[in-house]
Amino acid sequence: MSASDDKSGDIMLIPGAEDTIDPATFEQILEMDEDEVEREFSRSIVYDFFGQADSTFKKMESSLEKKEGEYLKELSELGHFLKGSSATLGLTKVKDSCEKIQHYGSQKDETGVKDITEKESCDKLKTTIAQAKKEFLEVKDVLKEYYKDTD
Amino acid sequence: MDSNQAGGAGSSNSSDFVRKLYKMLENPSDESVVRWGNDGDSFVVLENEKFTKHILPKHFKHSNFASFVRQLNKYDFHKVRHNNEENGQSPYGPGAWEFKHPDFKMNNKDALDNIRRKAPAPRKPNQPNETDMLVPSQQMDMVSGQLMATQAQLHALEGRYNELSIHHSMLLQEVIGLQKTVVNHEHVMQQIMTFLHGVDATQRRNSKLSFGPNGAQPPNGNIEGANQAADDDNPASPLQHASKLLSETNADVMLNPRNLEQMNEITMRMNGTLTTPPPDFARAAVRPTSRGPPSASSAGSMRLENLDNLVYPVGQSNGIDPMYSEHINNIPYAAPPKAVDAAEPKFLEGRKKSTIPDPGWIRPPQILLVEDDPTCRRIGSKFLYAFHCSIDSALDGLEAVNKMNAGSKYDLVLMDIIMPNLDGVSACHLIRQFDTTPIVAMTSNIRSDDISMYFQHGMNDVLPKPFTKEGLLHMLEKHLVHLKKPSAQGEGMAAPQPVQIARQLVLKEEDSPAKSPATVSNWNSPSQMPGVSPVGSTVTDEYAQALQGQPVQHPGAYSVNPMQANIGYNSSPQMQMQARQQQQQQQQPPASHRRQISDISGGDDMSNPAKRQQMYAPHMPQQMNPMQQRPR
Numbered sequence: 196m197s198a199s200d201d202k203s204g205d206i207m208l209i210p211g212a213e214d215t216i217d218p219a220t221f222e223q224i225l226e227m228d229e230d231e232v233e234r235e236f237s238r239s240i241v242y243d244f245f246g247q248a249d250s251t252f253k254k255m256e257s258s259l260e261k262k263e264g265e266y267l268k269e270l271s272e273l274g275h276f277l278k279g280s281s282a283t284l285g286l287t288k289v290k291d292s293c294e295k296i297q298h299y300g301s302q303k304d305e306t307g308v309k310d311i312t313e314k315e316s317c318d319k320l321k322t323t324i325a326q327a328k329k330e331f332l333e334v335k336d337v338l339k340e341y342y343k344d345t346d
Numbered sequence: 347m348d349s350n351q352a353g354g355a356g357s358s359n360s361s362d363f364v365r366k367l368y369k370m371l372e373n374p375s376d377e378s379v380v381r382w383g384n385d386g387d388s389f390v391v392l393e394n395e396k397f398t399k400h401i402l403p404k405h406f407k408h409s410n411f412a413s414f415v416r417q418l419n420k421y422d423f424h425k426v427r428h429n430n431e432e433n434g435q436s437p438y439g440p441g442a443w444e445f446k447h448p449d450f451k452m453n454n455k456d457a458l459d460n461i462r463r464k465a466p467a468p469r470k471p472n473q474p475n476e477t478d479m480l481v482p483s484q485q486m487d488m489v490s491g492q493l494m495a496t497q498a499q500l501h502a503l504e505g506r507y508n509e510l511s512i513h514h515s516m517l518l519q520e521v522i523g524l525q526k527t528v529v530n531h532e533h534v535m536q537q538i539m540t541f542l543h544g545v546d547a548t549q550r551r552n553s554k555l556s557f558g559p560n561g562a563q564p565p566n567g568n569i570e571g572a573n574q575a576a577d578d579d580n581p582a583s584p585l586q587h588a589s590k591l592l593s594e595t596n597a598d599v600m601l602n603p604r605n606l607e608q609m610n611e612i613t614m615r616m617n618g619t620l621t622t623p624p625p626d627f628a629r630a631a632v633r634p635t636s637r638g639p640p641s642a643s644s645a646g647s648m649r650l651e652n653l654d655n656l657v658y659p660v661g662q663s664n665g666i667d668p669m670y671s672e673h674i675n676n677i678p679y680a681a682p683p684k685a686v687d688a689a690e691p692k693f694l695e696g697r698k699k700s701t702i703p704d705p706g707w708i709r710p711p712q713i714l715l716v717e718d719d720p721t722c723r724r725i726g727s728k729f730l731y732a733f734h735c736s737i738d739s740a741l742d743g744l745e746a747v748n749k750m751n752a753g754s755k756y757d758l759v760l761m762d763i764i765m766p767n768l769d770g771v772s773a774c775h776l777i778r779q780f781d782t783t784p785i786v787a788m789t790s791n792i793r794s795d796d797i798s799m800y801f802q803h804g805m806n807d808v809l810p811k812p813f814t815k816e817g818l819l820h821m822l823e824k825h826l827v828h829l830k831k832p833s834a835q836g837e838g839m840a841a842p843q844p845v846q847i848a849r850q851l852v853l854k855e856e857d858s859p860a861k862s863p864a865t866v867s868n869w870n871s872p873s874q875m876p877g878v879s880p881v882g883s884t885v886t887d888e889y890a891q892a893l894q895g896q897p898v899q900h901p902g903a904y905s906v907n908p909m910q911a912n913i914g915y916n917s918s919p920q921m922q923m924q925a926r927q928q929q930q931q932q933q934q935p936p937a938s939h940r941r942q943i944s945d946i947s948g949g950d951d952m953s954n955p956a957k958r959q960q961m962y963a964p965h966m967p968q969q970m971n972p973m974q975q976r977p978r
Contacts (some may be wrong), residue, residue, distance in 0.1 A: 213868065227728045244721050275764050280721035282790060282812040304622050 208342045215334040219284025221320045234342065241338050244280055248289070248335075252328050257294070259320055265318055271300025286334050292327035293313075296320060360458040361416055363406075368458060370405045383444055384437070386452035406863050412483065415443075418595055422464050423447045430445040519608055526606060527792040532592075536782075539589055546585050557656070586802070593782065687807060713822075715739040716746040716773065717788070718765040722811070726760065726788075742766050743773025750777050760809065760824050763789035763800070768932055771803045778804035784825045788813065846913040 201214050206225075228234045255273050258266045274296030281289040298307040299319045311319070369383055371389055379396045382389050391397045398411040406414065413427075426444040428437070438444060449457040713735045717723040723739055732739045738754065740746040742765040750756070758778070763770040774785050787800045790811040797808050809821050823830065 220812055220814070224725055224728075226815075227725075227732065228558065240721060240724055243724075265783050272764070272766075276719060279719045279762075279790065279811065283719075283722045285812070 197298075204325050206337070209244045209337050211333055212337045212341075215238050215286060215288045215330065215337060217285035218315075220283070222283065238342050241284065241342065244284060245335055247280060248277060248331050252324065252331070255324050256319075259317065259324065262317070267300045267302060267313065269300070270320060274298075274300055279339075281331075288330040289327055289334060292323055292330055295323045296327060299323060361421070361463060364421060364458050366405045366459045367450075368455065369454075370401065376401055379497065380453045383426075383446075387450075388444050388446040388793050389450070390438045391445075392438055393442075394441055394443065396401065416484065418445055420463050421447065421461050423450065477889070496696030535592060539585070539592060540586075542585055590801065704814075705819065707734055707826070707829045708831050710734050710736045711822065711826050711829050712755065713747060714742075714749065714754070714756040714759045714783075716743065716761045716765070716770065718742050718761060719762070722762070722788075726818070728815075729815050730822075732815075733819055733822060735822065741768055743776075747773050747776045750781050750783070755850075756783050757829060758822065759783055759785040760788050760821075761785050761805070763787055763796075765789060771800060771805075774800070774805050775803040786821055786825065856918065 206212050206216065212263050224237045224240060224271065225234065250293060252274055255270055258269050258273070259298065271339045278290050278293035281293060295305045298305055299311070299316045300306075302311055302313060302316050304311055305319070358463040365551060367389075370376070379393045380389065380391050381403055394411060396413075398409050402408050402411070402414055406417075408414075423445045424447070426446045447461055449460040497835065566952075605946065712737055713730050714727050715723060715730065715737055717726060717739065718741055723741075727737045727739060738749070739758070740749055743761070744767045745766065746759065746761065750759075761774060763772040765773075770787060770789070774787075777783070777785065784806040786809050787797075787805045788809045789796070791799075792808060792810045800808060806825065807821060809817055
């Protein structure tokens with residue numbers, strides 16, 4: 196929020212961007228914008244992603260709470276799903292956490308190698324989902340800041 | 347004796363002209379008009395008019411006094427002037443012309459041999475006025491001679507060109523025939539492979555029986571078994587190898603008969619076999635302008651812009667036909683849909699400020715993007731669009747299989763792996779039952795065992811996620827080599843066809859005055875040239891026009907050609923339709939295995955070519971997918 200004086204258009208100058216966003220990946224999306232002021236394309240992608248992430252986190256939380264059916268498998272799939280879009284946008288931290296969610300959901304450790312118990316999975320999922328969500332909100336602030344000066 | 351020589355043998359060394367001249371003066375009946383001079387060392391034309399009308403034709407086969415004088419000059423005769431005499435008048439009368447040569451004397455025929463044609467000398471500035479007057483006609487002769495020669499040359503070239511274009515079309519036919527043969531062989535090969543796989547499977551089953559489930563190495567050389575999923579349920583490695591080779595060198599993909607057919611059609615059109623006017627003139631014309639003009643730059647695309655505002659002719663498909671990807675660049679950009687959960691495939695369209703070079707496709711590659719994640723799908727589409735591809739998308743493997751099974755033709759499929767309803771690997775496996783379009787796995791799961799599994803199920807390549815623009819472009823170029831423009835392909839083909847094209851252009855363009863059909867046709871047929879001396883104005887006018895017309899016509903010709911190339915592709919829906927139907931017939935038997943899928947997708951448009959135009963219509967199988975709403 197403090198970077199409202201930043202007119203250079205470089206998202207990496209916004210505080211918090213440096214370790215949450217992969218500049219190369221994000222910039223190749225920015226390159227697709229036809230208008231560098233409006234940034235209609237990347238903006239709509241990013242804001243759609245916000246909605247997508249919000250609803251995915253909600254699903255994750257309720258799924259982990261209810262523990263119905265193959266909830267772990269579902270959590271793994273949700274993690275994979277969000278991993279894909281965050282990776283495409285270059286939101287590295289969110290992506291890494293989502294990858295962990297994917298592994299925990301399939302009852303593996305965070306590297307996807309060793310098996311873990313359902314209990315372990317649930318515990319790890321709980322903290323990791325919370326962490327992913329926090330990271331998402333952080334990067335959301337950065338992105339909102341970035342798109343704000345053309346609002 | 348002297349006179350004998352003059353009439354016959356003695357003349358052997360002297361020139362025709364001089365002999366004729368001498369002979370003319372021997373005729374006493376013409377004395378009142380032309381005769382020897384008083385001293386016998388010159389001759390005098392007394393009555394210019396009579397001489398020109400009656401004597402000249404008799405001896406020199408023309409009636410042009412100026413020409414006669416010029417000839418005399420060439421032989422170094424000189425007009426005798428009488429300026430030194432009192433009144434400046436000739437003794438033979440005021441209208442008389444007296445000519446003299448030191449060796450041209452009455453009764454001295456031997457001396458005639460010394461009269462020779464002058465070597466063309468540079469004109470002396472102090473030449474008498476009369477010669478000045480003669481010079482233009484001399485030049486005219488030269489120019490007209492050159493013109494004739496040029497036209498003869500042109501005629502020869504035209505004949506040669508026609509010959510070559512006939513050969514060209516014959517060759518095209520041959521190559522098309524060969525391609526068909528190769529494709530047929532390819533299909534035979536695939537059937538053999540299928541059969542061998544069956545045999546192989548039986549063998550493996552048998553060997554399993556005899557060696558037990560974890561038995562030693564099966565006798566048929568299955569070495570994959572150990573390091574794969576620790577079972578021997580894989581096809582024998584020679585078979586795998588062969589399958590892979592087959593899929594790599596797939597004739598269906600590598601040979602694109604459509605290109606040739608389109609060339610062929612252009613040739614036919616040019617040779618006049620096909621006289622129908624190109625129905626989709628404008629449609630094809632707009633395309634090159636709306637994209638960066640890469641190699642077809644220069645005159646070509648500049649000229650085409652004039653055609654932009656032509657109306658769409660009411661053709662086969664009434665203007666815009668969504669089937670033709672060429673349109674993708676013409677459709678004004680619509681904001682990408684906000685709601686991406688619609689099962690409707692979308693073209694992302696619009697103009698692109700170009701940070702990306704045009705890869706230079708001969709036509710926009712048709713790409714099917716299979717991706718459940720809206721973010722990835724939109725960015726992928728955007729990149730593909732920037733690479734001048736036309737994009738169709740499917741939200742999961744099932745939709746992709748249905749689309750392909752319903753007959754949609756793509757040049758490349760980009761396939762996500764983990765998707766709801768039907769994952770990418772299974773989708774690929776299904777598609778491989780009836781189609782050989784290259785499929786590239788798009789995934790973040792790129793461990794080596796993952797990758798080998800992708801290949802086993804018929805995928806052709808892997809594009810790791812998150813992909814980059816460069817990675818994506820590399821994939822496209824790798825698998826769509828056959829769609830790359832070989833530098834300046836289209837232009838070279840029909841360039842030397844100024845005449846017919848010029849005529850077509852005349853119909854379309856009023857702004858090029860030099861291209862009236864009349865001019866063109868005259869230029870085209872030298873035989874129409876008047877045979878008389880071209881001093882008159884007609885020929886030179888034509889020549890001048892032709893000269894002007896030539897440079898104008900050429901850009902014209904060049905600009906039309908790429909367009910025609912497109913027309914060829916565009917305006918032959920019948921041919922394409924046939925080709926597709928053929929392809930379908932080939933696909934039909936395996937397709938019927940998967941009947942349930944095509945049934946579900948409402949897809950009896952397999953057999954209904956008319957419906958294929960709407961193949962992007964969203965008749966997708968929601969009803970089949972109770973789980974589809976899941977991970978959004």
